[in-house]
Amino acid sequence: MISEQLxxxxxxxxxxxxxxxxxxxxxxxxxEAASPRGKVQLIRKVLEGDLEPSAHFHDIxxxxxxxxxxxVNCPSGLKVDRLMKAMRAELERKFGLRWQKRMVLQLLGSSxxxxxxxxxxxxxxxxxxxxxxxxxxxxxxxxAKIPLINSVPLIRQYPGTISxxxxxxxxxxxxxxxxxxxxFENVGExxxxxxxxxxxxxxxxxxxxxxxxxxxxxxxxxxxxHNIRHNLRILDTSEVDAVVxxxxxxxxxxxxxxxxxxxxxxxxxxxxxxxxxKVMDIAQYLVRFDLAGHLGPVQGRVTYHDPCHLVRSQAxxxxxxxxxxxxxxLEFVEMSxxxxxxxxxxxxxxxxxxxxxxxxxxxxxxxxxxxxxxxASGCPGCRLQICGNLESQIPQVVHPVELLAxxxxxxxx
Amino acid sequence: xxxxxxxxxxxxxFGSQRCKTAKEDLLTYAYDAYIRECIPDxxxxxxxxxxxxxIMRIASAENLxxxxxxxxxxxxxxxxAKRGGIVLCFTMMNRIxxxxxxxxxxxxxxxxxxxxxQKEVERCNLFYPPDPGSAAVATMGGAVATNAGGMRGxxxxxxxxxxxxLEIVLPSGDIMTTGSVTAKDVTxxxxxxxxxxxxxxxxxxxRIIVRLLPKPQTKRTLQAVYDQIDKAGTTVSxxxxxxxxxxxxxxxxxxxxxxxEDFAHLGLPLDAEAVLLMDVDGDPDTVExxxxxxxxxxxxxxxxxxxxxGSEKDNEQLWAARRSAFGAVARMRPNCLIEDATVPVSHxxxxxxxxxxxxxxxxxxxxxxxxAGDGNLHPLILCDQRDTDEMRRxxxxxxxxVDYALSVGGTLSGEHGIGxxxxxxxxxxxxxxxxxxxxxxxxxxxxxxxxxxxxxxxDEQS
Numbered sequence: 001m002i003s004e005q006l007x008x009x010x011x012x013x014x015x016x017x018x019x020x021x022x023x024x025x026x027x028x029x030x031x032e033a034a035s036p037r038g039k040v041q042l043i044r045k046v047l048e049g050d051l052e053p054s055a056h057f058h059d060i061x062x063x064x065x066x067x068x069x070x071x072v073n074c075p076s077g078l079k080v081d082r083l084m085k086a087m088r089a090e091l092e093r094k095f096g097l098r099w100q101k102r103m104v105l106q107l108l109g110s111s112x113x114x115x116x117x118x119x120x121x122x123x124x125x126x127x128x129x130x131x132x133x134x135x136x137x138x139x140x141x142x143x144a145k146i147p148l149i150n151s152v153p154l155i156r157q158y159p160g161t162i163s164x165x166x167x168x169x170x171x172x173x174x175x176x177x178x179x180x181x182x183x184f185e186n187v188g189e190x191x192x193x194x195x196x197x198x199x200x201x202x203x204x205x206x207x208x209x210x211x212x213x214x215x216x217x218x219x220x221x222x223x224x225x226h227n228i229r230h231n232l233r234i235l236d237t238s239e240v241d242a243v244v245x246x247x248x249x250x251x252x253x254x255x256x257x258x259x260x261x262x263x264x265x266x267x268x269x270x271x272x273x274x275x276x277x278k279v280m281d282i283a284q285y286l287v288r289f290d291l292a293g294h295l296g297p298v299q300g301r302v303t304y305h306d307p308c309h310l311v312r313s314q315a316x317x318x319x320x321x322x323x324x325x326x327x328x329x330l331e332f333v334e335m336s337x338x339x340x341x342x343x344x345x346x347x348x349x350x351x352x353x354x355x356x357x358x359x360x361x362x363x364x365x366x367x368x369x370x371x372x373x374x375x376a377s378g379c380p381g382c383r384l385q386i387c388g389n390l391e392s393q394i395p396q397v398v399h400p401v402e403l404l405a406x407x408x409x410x411x412x413x
Numbered sequence: 414x415x416x417x418x419x420x421x422x423x424x425x426x427f428g429s430q431r432c433k434t435a436k437e438d439l440l441t442y443a444y445d446a447y448i449r450e451c452i453p454d455x456x457x458x459x460x461x462x463x464x465x466x467x468i469m470r471i472a473s474a475e476n477l478x479x480x481x482x483x484x485x486x487x488x489x490x491x492x493x494a495k496r497g498g499i500v501l502c503f504t505m506m507n508r509i510x511x512x513x514x515x516x517x518x519x520x521x522x523x524x525x526x527x528x529x530x531q532k533e534v535e536r537c538n539l540f541y542p543p544d545p546g547s548a549a550v551a552t553m554g555g556a557v558a559t560n561a562g563g564m565r566g567x568x569x570x571x572x573x574x575x576x577x578x579l580e581i582v583l584p585s586g587d588i589m590t591t592g593s594v595t596a597k598d599v600t601x602x603x604x605x606x607x608x609x610x611x612x613x614x615x616x617x618x619x620r621i622i623v624r625l626l627p628k629p630q631t632k633r634t635l636q637a638v639y640d641q642i643d644k645a646g647t648t649v650s651x652x653x654x655x656x657x658x659x660x661x662x663x664x665x666x667x668x669x670x671x672x673x674e675d676f677a678h679l680g681l682p683l684d685a686e687a688v689l690l691m692d693v694d695g696d697p698d699t700v701e702x703x704x705x706x707x708x709x710x711x712x713x714x715x716x717x718x719x720x721x722x723g724s725e726k727d728n729e730q731l732w733a734a735r736r737s738a739f740g741a742v743a744r745m746r747p748n749c750l751i752e753d754a755t756v757p758v759s760h761x762x763x764x765x766x767x768x769x770x771x772x773x774x775x776x777x778x779x780x781x782x783x784x785a786g787d788g789n790l791h792p793l794i795l796c797d798q799r800d801t802d803e804m805r806r807x808x809x810x811x812x813x814x815v816d817y818a819l820s821v822g823g824t825l826s827g828e829h830g831i832g833x834x835x836x837x838x839x840x841x842x843x844x845x846x847x848x849x850x851x852x853x854x855x856x857x858x859x860x861x862x863x864x865x866x867x868x869x870x871x872d873e874q875s
Contacts (some may be wrong), residue, residue, distance in 0.1 A: 011747040011799070015446045016739075017486040021526070021549040030504040030524075031433065031458065032441035032485070041441055056437045075740030076749075 002047065002086045003264045009083050010044035012076040013037065019070035019080065024341050025063060028358040033060045036070035036080045043087050058091050063352060065345030065359075066217060068312040085217060086264060092219030101218060101347060108178065108210040109223050111230070115153060118182045122149040139350035140343075140357045141388030147183045154181045154188040155206055162192055162202040169199035170241045172285065173278075175231075175254065177247035178210050179380030187380075190405035191246050191282055197408055198289050202244075205234050211253035214346050216261055225265070228258050232271040242280040246401060248379035249346070252313035255279040281310060282401050283319040283378060296410030297329035298403055303372040303395075304332070305363070305386065306339035307379030320378055320400045327407045330374075335366040344385030360389045367395060376400040415454045415498065419475050423457060423499075426467065431458040431505065442500045445485040445492045446547075447834055448748060448798050453480070453494035458505040462580060462588055462619040468501065469617065470586030472863055479584075480865045481613040483523065483555030486547040488751050489832030491559065491612040495867030501617065503554050510620070512537050517625045518577055518594050523554025523618050527561075539625040542569035545828065546739065554618050560610030562828030564661045564735075567786030568694075569626075571828065573609045580620035581608060584859045594622055607854070612830055613865040615858040629694040632660065633704040634728040636720045637689045637711035638682060642666065644715040645687040646762025649785045651710045652691075653758065657703050660692040662786030666765060669738050669780045669793075676741035679734050682718070689716075689785065690735050692728075735782075739793070742780045746795035752811060754818035755827030758788040767817050768792045775810045777803070789827035790818075815841065831869050839870070 019036035020026045032038035042060060045051035061084060070080045097105065107114050121128045125148075136143055154176055164170075172195065180188040195202050212227035231254070235243055245251040258272040302324055310316045317339070325332045343349060343359030363386065367375055375397045377383055387397040423432045433439070433456045443450040459465045472479045478498025485492050494500050507524030514537050521530055527541075527548040534541045544563035545551055551561065557579070562571040578592025592598055592605040608615060639645040645664055652659060665673075665688045670681050681688060689711070693703040704721055711719045722728045743749040756764045765781050768790060772779030782791040792814060796807050815825055815838050825831065825838050840848065851870055858864075 011797070012744070014743055014747075014749050015444050015485075016743075017446060017484055017547065017550045020484060021528070030507070031438070031456075031502070033438055035441075038441035041444060042437055045440055051436065051440065054437065056435055060437060075743045077740070077744045 002083075002090065006079070006083055006086050006264065007047055009078050010040055010047060012078040013040045013044075014076055015041075016075060019074055022069040022073040024067060024069070024343065024359045025065060025355060028355050034063060036074075039064065039084060040078065040080060043083055046087070053091060053094060055095070058095050061087055061091055063355070065308070065341050065343070065348050067308040067341035067345065069308070069341065072312050082260060088217065088219035089221045090219075092221075097218060097220060105215045105218060105220055105223060108212070109215055109227055111207065111209050114178070114210065118149055118153065122151070137353070139353045140360060141349070141384065145388040147384070149182055150185040154185045155204060155208070157185070158192065158204055160204055160206055162196060162204065164196050164199045164201050167199050168201055169289075171201045171203070171239065172242050172244045173203050173205060173235060173237065173240050175208055175211070175235070175243055175245045175250055176204070177245065177250035177380070179247055184380055184383070184399070186402060187246050187399045190399065190402045191244070193405050194286065194401060194408060195244070197294060198286075198291075203240065207234050211250040213249050213253040213257060216257065217346060221261055221265060224261070228261065228272070232258065232275055235275050237275055237278040240278065242285050243275060243278045244280055244282050244285050246282045246378065246399060248281070248307035248309035248314070249381060251279060251281050252309035256313055281314060281316050281319070281378065283323055284316055286401075286404070287319045287322050291323075291326055291404075294411055295327055295404075295407045296413065298327050298407045298410060299329055300374050301331040301333060301370070301372045302374040302376055302403065303335045303367060303370040304338060304400070305335070305342060305367070305375055305377040305382055307377055307382045308341050310378055311339045320376065323400050323404055324376055327403060330403065330407070333370045333372055335370045335372075337362070337366050342382045342385045344381045346381055349385055356385070357389070360385055364389060374398060374403070376403060415477055416475070419471065419477070420455060422471065423455060423468070427457055427464075431460070432456070442482070442485070442502070443493070445482075445487045445490060447488055447490040447493070447832065448750065449490050449493060449833060451493040451495050452497070453500040454497050456500045456502055458502050460506050462582060465501070465582045465617055465619050466586045466588050468499070469582050469584055472499065473584055473586065473861055476861060476863060478863055478866050479617075481554070481558065481617050483552030483558070484526070484547075484550045486551045487555060487559060487832065488753075488829045489826075489834035491830055491832035491865065491868050492555070493833070493868075495833060498863075503552060506619075507552075509533055512539070512625070513594070514539060516594060517627075518622055519625055520594075520620065520622050521553050522620060523552060523557070525553045527551050527553055527556055534625055535628055538628050540628040541575065541623060541625055543572045543575060553621050553623075557609055557618050557621055558611065558613045559830040560828070562784070562789065564663060564784060566784060566789065566828070567662050568658045568660045573606055575623045576605050576609055576621070577624050578622040579605050579608055579618050581616040581618050583616050584861065584864050588619070592622065596624065610830065612832060612869045614855060614869050615864065617864070629660070630696050631700050632692055632694040632725070632728060633700050634722040634731040635691045635693075635704060635707055635711070636731045636734075637691075637716040638685045638718040639687040639689070639716055640685065641715070642687040642765060643762055645689050645785075646765075648689060648711050648714040648716065649761060650759065651714055652707055653786070655706065655710065657693065657706060659707065659786060660694040661690070662784070663690040663735050664688070664761075664765070664781075664783040664785040665690070665735065665738055666769065666781040668778070669742055669782055672741040672745055672780060673734055673738060676744065677733070677737045679737075681734065685717075688734070690731065738782055742793045742795065746778065747797045747799075748795070750794040750796065750807065750811075751829070752792040752794060752814055753789060753827045753829045754792075754814050754823060754825065755787070755789045756818050756821050756823035758786065760821045760823070761785055761788050764788075764790055764817065764821070764823075768814055771810050771813045771817070775806045775813075777806050777810045779810065784827075787827070788823070833868050836869060836871055
């Protein structure tokens, strides 16, 4: 059941409506049940026994990006997203998951099946896609825009300990996350190259699993518990400066969500709290170094999109911008509404393509206005959503660390 | 209750996306920003005047209650379906139809959000001043229905002062227009202004024409901190006497200051009794002179600290305190009722002291914000609505605040409206004759009494 402390949250809502302005989903649909205020009202009615958690209620609870913009804008400080997440867990018990979603989540929850599926997924790409797709698209994203699977998972391309160049200045654990490990190997290569160059020893835990966030945000907390416990067991933080992540979502899971979930499930939170204290987004970790001497010119104009899981879940706003602004010749330009959700929301865009597309179009317009040829964002989900809906090859969507690595390469030329 | 055949008819016209009848949806239209809940029988989202007309025709034929609603950010329950029936929600009828720079007017549908309209207008180097605290969510239609005010009222007035004309749908379903796009218009009774503030009891507004101003060239913000609230009060009087009209003149009392420091750490002194925040705007020369003069008045009246902004960015920083004030105070307790009794501006200080005294005597926590320049108090009454004894004391405090405001020649409500929150006080301010005239007006527009029943003017049946 939803914890006592969270249940009290519903009474904080004074129905002022300020969350509606902050909610990208409400701004597409324009009715209350789409808004955070409406959802809080319905959760309250369920908790007070005035409403059965119906199928319609279930749909309403899942018509949310969990972008957390309502929570940070609530004058009463109501933690709408935490309430929603806890309610989803309740609903999953009653309604279960759609079979396609259950299948994906079970893969993410298994250290054996996921590599196996990724291998065969690469071989039988078209037939695998058709399982999830309608009209040649997965959610809003056309087949052709789904990134190719790395030929070898990133983790298998490197040794467990990667020694730094020159004098050692630091030591980190690198939690790659599934996206970097299986899809965006260039991000992982960049992270490792940059850290190596700066004198940081990188420990790459070979047996890391999916952070579990897509699983527990779908409500399947029991299923996610396996991933959470496993990752906490293998992340030995005693002798490292930080656990570095390049994925906003993994960062949010490790830094925040693990503690919340374990706490709400009445589990021991000590290990999770210890790990949370060490987790740093790669940008957060890198701004501590004096980078100036390492950087060469990168031609272009870059704009930055704030991932929800970075700017709100982790309050990391300035660090990635500072890195980008340090790169010689690279012109930095802010887009309007840089911290508005891109519409991806993990599985949201798959389940609600029409709503997602409306939100994404606004983001693409803001990007187009900047006339940038590069969009940087430290989240594979945002990358997929933005890149998957762009009509041309330009702008290119990249991770800030990829630009940094490129800049370092150029310094040597 | 609405007959099932009628509900089916609405659903066949509007589809299930724009005619909602599921319990889950109805529960989300049971509230506004007041603390009462009333569950409607259906929520319909029109997109054109013709659709509104059709709904009203059916409603009058079937004798159905209809309550118009914008974003539902009102504070007095005027958008609640007090007797059930249909909530007519305008959030999907939200196009800006025209911004005319040559003739300085704009035309909007009622569901347009105020702040979004302001943003568009400012892109054309024009200015739409009415700026209620809820502008980021509240709709233009809601602003017309409640005659919304806000922080710029002291210099620029309220929604009423910008209305040029309306298109309205009568309860019978007939569509008519009032006013025009011209700046001057004395043709017939001023029905435009009659609609403004009528809280959706006379007709349904479907199109709004507003006057626009040139955008002020620049703006300076000043912040003054006081050890005694009286000194803040005399500063306000001094500024008004001097002939300077600030674009905003806001006061925060010590409870607000402490809440702000707990929550946002903005560096306000915890032992201060009051903070004034002021804007002067206009052309750069005048603004410089006025900012210096106002800063002088603050010091002369005993402010212990005066800060004058040097740039737009500074302005924003100084306003951060006021913008966070509501949130900082609201999180002190589960509920926060926002009062808006208004007094002649010369009574401002004594009114604030009276409100604080009323709170203390009734053991109710009250923080005071005020649009000081126009005597509009916003006592923020903090409570937990589950505590019946506390709510009784809250009610008593509100009664006393109202009585006090009326005793010094003030009004029940400066800008939030009457709704169900204050309808019981109406006879205290309005004479029987005045109420009878209002009832007759209501009867003329809405002979069946189907439009927003149970609020504002209590009809005979209640």
